[in-house]
Amino acid sequence: MSGEREELARLVAELPDEQVPRALAEMRECLRASRNRPWPPAWFGSTGGDGTAVGANSEEHLAEGFGQFK
Numbered sequence: 001m002s003g004e005r006e007e008l009a010r011l012v013a014e015l016p017d018e019q020v021p022r023a024l025a026e027m028r029e030c031l032r033a034s035r036n037r038p039w040p041p042a043w044f045g046s047t048g049g050d051g052t053a054v055g056a057n058s059e060e061h062l063a064e065g066f067g068q069f070k
Contacts, residue, residue, distance in 0.1 A: 015023055
């Protein structure tokens with residue numbers, strides 16, 4: 001068992017009984033949301049080629065300051 005899974009099990013065991021329904025609902029929602037997202041997404045691999053042209057020509061595709069808040 002991974003360290004995170006062990007910690008999760010420990011935290012669940014320590015959870016007060018009155019908080020179990022809320023925690024259970026949150027966990028169910030997390031799992032439901034992840035199941036409803038197919039992988040890979042529909043747009044994944046939607047362009048031709050192997051992607052090397054995009055990386056090689058990144059300066060042409062990205063303007064200076066791309067992704068920065070102004």
